[in-house]
Amino acid sequence: MSNPASQSFASRCLKSRSFVVGGTITLILLCCAIVSLFWTPGEVYNIVITDRFKAPSADHWLGTDQFGRDVFSMLMTGTQNSITVGVVAVSIGLFAGVSLGLYASAKRGWTEELIMRFSDFSFAFPAILSAIMITAILGPGGVNSIIAIGIYNVPVFARLTRGSANSIWAREYVMAARAAGKGKFRITIEHILPNILSIIVVQATIQFAIAILAEAALSYLGLGTQPPHPSWGRMLNEAQTLMFLQPMQAVYPGAAIALAVFGLNLLGDGLRDVLDPRLSRKR
Amino acid sequence: MNKTVLKVTDLVRHYPLPKESLLAPPRFVYALNGVSFTVEEGKSFGIVGESGCGKSTLARNVMALEDTDAGSVQILGNEVVGKTFNELRPLRQHFQMVFQDPYGSLDPHHTVGRIIAEPLAALEPLSRQEREDRVKEVLSSVGLKPTDMSKYPHEFSGGQRQRIAIARALITRPALIVADEPVSALDVSVQAQVLNLLRDLQDTHGVTYMFISHDLAVVEYLCDEVAVMYLGSIVEKGKTEDLFARPAHPYTRILLDAVPQPASGKKRDRIRLTGNVTGQTEKRSGCAFQDRCPMVDDRCKRETPTLKEVEDSHLAACHFSRELVEKAG
Amino acid sequence: MTLLDVRNLNITLQTAMGEARAVRDLNITLKKGETLGIVGESGCGKSMTALALMGLLPENATTSGELLLSGEDLLEKSEKEMCTIRGNRMAMIFQEPMTSLNPVHTVGRQIMEPLRLHRGLSKKEAFEEAKRLLDRVGIPNPSERIRNHPHQLSGGQRQRVMIALALSCSPDILIADEPTTALDVTIQDQILELIQTLVDEEGMSLVLISHDLGVIAENTQKVMVMYGGTAVETGSTDRIFDELTHPYTQGLFAAMPKIGMGRNRRLTTIPGTVPDLINLPKGCTFTDRCPLASEKCGGAVPARSQMNESHTVMCHHLDKAIKARGGELYQ
Numbered sequence: 001m002s003n004p005a006s007q008s009f010a011s012r013c014l015k016s017r018s019f020v021v022g023g024t025i026t027l028i029l030l031c032c033a034i035v036s037l038f039w040t041p042g043e044v045y046n047i048v049i050t051d052r053f054k055a056p057s058a059d060h061w062l063g064t065d066q067f068g069r070d071v072f073s074m075l076m077t078g079t080q081n082s083i084t085v086g087v088v089a090v091s092i093g094l095f096a097g098v099s100l101g102l103y104a105s106a107k108r109g110w111t112e113e114l115i116m117r118f119s120d121f122s123f124a125f126p127a128i129l130s131a132i133m134i135t136a137i138l139g140p141g142g143v144n145s146i147i148a149i150g151i152y153n154v155p156v157f158a159r160l161t162r163g164s165a166n167s168i169w170a171r172e173y174v175m176a177a178r179a180a181g182k183g184k185f186r187i188t189i190e191h192i193l194p195n196i197l198s199i200i201v202v203q204a205t206i207q208f209a210i211a212i213l214a215e216a217a218l219s220y221l222g223l224g225t226q227p228p229h230p231s232w233g234r235m236l237n238e239a240q241t242l243m244f245l246q247p248m249q250a251v252y253p254g255a256a257i258a259l260a261v262f263g264l265n266l267l268g269d270g271l272r273d274v275l276d277p278r279l280s281r282k283r
Numbered sequence: 284m285n286k287t288v289l290k291v292t293d294l295v296r297h298y299p300l301p302k303e304s305l306l307a308p309p310r311f312v313y314a315l316n317g318v319s320f321t322v323e324e325g326k327s328f329g330i331v332g333e334s335g336c337g338k339s340t341l342a343r344n345v346m347a348l349e350d351t352d353a354g355s356v357q358i359l360g361n362e363v364v365g366k367t368f369n370e371l372r373p374l375r376q377h378f379q380m381v382f383q384d385p386y387g388s389l390d391p392h393h394t395v396g397r398i399i400a401e402p403l404a405a406l407e408p409l410s411r412q413e414r415e416d417r418v419k420e421v422l423s424s425v426g427l428k429p430t431d432m433s434k435y436p437h438e439f440s441g442g443q444r445q446r447i448a449i450a451r452a453l454i455t456r457p458a459l460i461v462a463d464e465p466v467s468a469l470d471v472s473v474q475a476q477v478l479n480l481l482r483d484l485q486d487t488h489g490v491t492y493m494f495i496s497h498d499l500a501v502v503e504y505l506c507d508e509v510a511v512m513y514l515g516s517i518v519e520k521g522k523t524e525d526l527f528a529r530p531a532h533p534y535t536r537i538l539l540d541a542v543p544q545p546a547s548g549k550k551r552d553r554i555r556l557t558g559n560v561t562g563q564t565e566k567r568s569g570c571a572f573q574d575r576c577p578m579v580d581d582r583c584k585r586e587t588p589t590l591k592e593v594e595d596s597h598l599a600a601c602h603f604s605r606e607l608v609e610k611a612g
Numbered sequence: 613m614t615l616l617d618v619r620n621l622n623i624t625l626q627t628a629m630g631e632a633r634a635v636r637d638l639n640i641t642l643k644k645g646e647t648l649g650i651v652g653e654s655g656c657g658k659s660m661t662a663l664a665l666m667g668l669l670p671e672n673a674t675t676s677g678e679l680l681l682s683g684e685d686l687l688e689k690s691e692k693e694m695c696t697i698r699g700n701r702m703a704m705i706f707q708e709p710m711t712s713l714n715p716v717h718t719v720g721r722q723i724m725e726p727l728r729l730h731r732g733l734s735k736k737e738a739f740e741e742a743k744r745l746l747d748r749v750g751i752p753n754p755s756e757r758i759r760n761h762p763h764q765l766s767g768g769q770r771q772r773v774m775i776a777l778a779l780s781c782s783p784d785i786l787i788a789d790e791p792t793t794a795l796d797v798t799i800q801d802q803i804l805e806l807i808q809t810l811v812d813e814e815g816m817s818l819v820l821i822s823h824d825l826g827v828i829a830e831n832t833q834k835v836m837v838m839y840g841g842t843a844v845e846t847g848s849t850d851r852i853f854d855e856l857t858h859p860y861t862q863g864l865f866a867a868m869p870k871i872g873m874g875r876n877r878r879l880t881t882i883p884g885t886v887p888d889l890i891n892l893p894k895g896c897t898f899t900d901r902c903p904l905a906s907e908k909c910g911g912a913v914p915a916r917s918q919m920n921e922s923h924t925v926m927c928h929h930l931d932k933a934i935k936a937r938g939g940e941l942y943q
Contacts, residue, residue, distance in 0.1 A: 171387055171388075172382040172383070172384055172387040172388035173387065173388050173389055173390040173398075175348060175380075175382065175388075176380065176382060176388055176389075176401070176448075176451065177390075177401060178348055179346050179348060179375070179379065179380045179402075180375065180379075180401045180402035180404055180405060180451075181368075181371070181372040181375035181376075181402070181404060181405030182401070182404050182405075183368065183369070186404070190393075191390050191392075191393075194390075194392040195390070195391070195392060333796035333797070333798060333799075334767075334796055440885050442885065470653040470654055470823065470886070471653060471823060471825075471864055471867050471868050472653060472863065472864060472867045472881065472882040473653075473885065474867070474869075475867035475868070475869075475879040475880065475881040475882075476881045478869065478879055479878060479879055479881055482878075497796060497797065498869075499797075499871055500868070500869040500870055500871045500873070501869050503869065503871055503872075503873065503874070503875070504869040504873065504875060504879060505875075506875075507875075523875065524874070524875075527871065527872070537798060538797060538798065539871060541797040541798045541800065541801040542797055542826065542871055543800075543801075543804075543824065543826030543827045543829065543830045543831075544826050544829065544830065544870070544871070545824075545825035545826045545828075545829045545853065545865060545868060545870065546829055546853055547829065547849065547850040547851075547852075547853035547854045555798075555801055555802060555805065556798040556801070556802070557802070
């Protein structure tokens with residue numbers, strides 16, 4: 001019986017259907033993004049007006065848009081953008097939010113009150129609204145939209161972290177660590193963080209999906225990624241005027257967004273099953 | 284003359300309750316109302332009482348895990364109350380704690396070796412080898428294998444986990460171990476193993492115990508001296524034999540009578556206690572036990588009884604303690 | 613008249629680690645008005661037995677054997693039929709009164725619900741009846757308390773409410789699974805006294821499950837000592853406590869600190885831990901912890917030996933066990 005917990009980790013992963021499906025979708029998207037860095041099946045940046053509105057064929061797998069660009073290639077390249085936004089924005093939220101949450105939970109008292117009221121305050125604004133506000137101040141563009149989405153993520157993680165950290169602080173093993181003379185900082189690093197990590201990881205995948213949605217929405221409004229760099233949101237925007245002429249132009253990026261969000265949410269669900277300490281501790 | 288390991292004097296702890304409105308007078312839970320006792324080296328001091336009597340609060344205050352309102356706690360002559368957490372750190376090696384819940388008191392993400400070595404953080408840094416040796420040493424003294432140090436808590440049963448918790452308390456070679464209900468979550472046969480272990484450790488290591496329990500039989504088995512608490516005060520204190528044979532407070536008598544006896548021929552004659560513990564949030568005159576006491580009279584409502592000696596080193600806070608002792612003796 | 617007759621009850625749980633044999637070849641007979649205590653350590657199958665009686669086993673459980681309540685086999689009843697039986701003929705009280713009551717409803721509403729459902733009382737009648745029941749279980753001021761939510765009551769009072777709920781449809785059998793484990797001794801005393809009185813007055817049968825030998829000794833007529841999912845010793849309470857026979861019963865008794873025992877004697881410990889229900893040892897399940905164990909014990913399940921008309925023991929070494937009584941079996 002050598003460490004049954006780690007032994008069954010891989011098998012638990014494979015047993016969770018949501019984890020497998022979600023993980024596969026996410027992996028495919030990731031591959032698309034990486035491949036598109038070196039190679040795409042068709043033109044993404046150059047306008048070839050003669051090729052406009054081509055039907056799907058061997059050359060153009062999903063056809064071309066009104067500028068003759070290859071739709072499938074644009075979707076592939078758009079993945080880069082979505083993933084970058086997701087990674088950076090979630091990292092900002094994760095780092096700042098988790099630190100704030102842990103700090104609030106360790107300090108308690110008015111520090112906690114202050115941090116939590118502040119996050120309630122920023123939470124009260126709808127995500128898109130605050131992102132619009134931030135891009136309005138900083139100006140539109142890819143980087144600014146990432147910052148906006150990142151800032152929106154901060155209170156989400158701060159609240160979650162503080163809530164789960166508080167419940168860990170009430171555990172007897174934390175009391176034991178206090179009785180051993182460990183300070184709050186050490187306890188936070190050694191006991192609190194490892195015990196709430198799984199909850200945070202699950203939330204991060206969900207926030208990742210939300211970030212992709214938010215980026216698409218911002219680009220759709222023209223506040224996100226700027227042309228000529230392709231993004232799913234802007235593809236939707238451009239297809240909007242052609243809704244009745246070329247409905248499929250709107251369907252493709254829409255489907256891509258839906259697929260990404262679906263995959264990430266499934267992955268989050270699956271991770272929750274896999275990482276649930278109640279399951280891993282069961283003998 | 285024996286050395287005094289723990290000396291608690293007039294310890295007071297009142298928890299503020301959330302105010303009902305801004306202008307309402309502050310309300311408190313009177314968890315400890317001036318508790319005093321001393322424990323000598325190598326002895327076990329038991330504290331019994333029902334839930335809500337303040338025994339766990341007492342443990343946390345002795346361990347300096349929360350702020351104390353007034354009074355003093357001296358461990359090996361060092362004052363603990365009023366020191367900052369950092370000032371206390373070097374002192375912590377002298378007093379350690381064992382908790383009630385063997386499942387909740389061990390971090391599931393740490394190996395047993397890491398869990399047991401945790402209190403060493405308060406000491407001067409040790410080399411890796413030294414640390415490992417000490418962990419192995421305490422592991423074998425609580426009856427576990429040295430190879431267990433690389434395992435995780437979930438691989439152990441409740442009784443074994445409590446052994447791990449005891450090993451953690453022992454690693455700094457403390458003078459005092461505060462044990463808060465260490466066996467109440469365990470099965471009878473395992474409880475006996477842990478109780479015997481605690482006794483053996485006292486014989487071999489000479490540790491002093493402050494032992495908190497709601498189970499009078501367990502306290503009788505392990506402790507030299509006992510204090511009975513009710514509503515944040517000690518109502519009776521004395522040598523275990525004296526106190527169990529001749530209880531001088533009606534509450535002690537009732538507690539003893541309430542323990543069901545595993546023997547044939549049922550239904551003992553006894554006084555049953557009515558009602559619940561009330562009055563944690565109010566301060567009033569007279570004896571705290573007056574509402575539930577079968578012997579209550581006018582005097583109990585007027586005068587608050589203080590701890591008085593009834594026999595040699597046997598104290599009780601009751602107006603009728605002499606009569607009670609005479610009747611029992 | 614036999615009210616409850618359990619014959620060769622087996623309960624198997626499907627778990628991720630394999631099949632766990634929670635209860636094996638269990639036999640219980642309970643007459644009307646009789647009280648039975650089931651005693652044992654955690655994992656010995658006592659709670660599973662209670663859940664089986666109530667038809668409340670978890671989904672991964674499979675059963676075999678017969679579970680006869682006045683001649684009807686409960687194991688063959690549909691869930692719907694069990695629902696009526698649970699409400700009217702059997703009732704159960706649990707260890708943790710806080711989690712067994714719904715925190716969002718008043719106490720009164722929770723007692724009135726089964727009254728209206730099973731006994732078809734009108735709202736007003738149910739209210740009066742609920743008040744009467746609360747009074748019956750010794751809750752002071754029932755007309756006020758009936759409007760309280762569970763969190764406004766103390767642990768002892770909540771357990772009283774649970775008992776009132778159990779009484780609401782005047783069941784034939786009351787099953788109490790560790791009803792006082794979460795309570796202080798003085799409150800435990802009150803609750804057990806209440807259960808005793810109610811059982812006497814209503815003529816109910818009682819199945820009292822506890823790990824505490826003292827609780828069992830003082831509140832039951834018959835005892836069943838369970839170990840590793842099966843009854844190792846059964847008999848009338850007085851008999852058993854006078855003549856502890858099975859090595860496990862002897863060990864359990866000796867391991868328990870008792871008031872008045874003093875500090876000079878050392879507590880007896882049973883070595884080892886309770887058996888893993890998934891990999892149960894062959895033969896007698898107590899073999900690896902038993903001081904009397906011989907080769908025979910590991911090979912075959914011991915037969916039930918009849919000590920006298922009301923005392924059976926499952927042990928290969930009955931003579932040695934009887935000789936060891938009162939002595940130091942575990943050294």
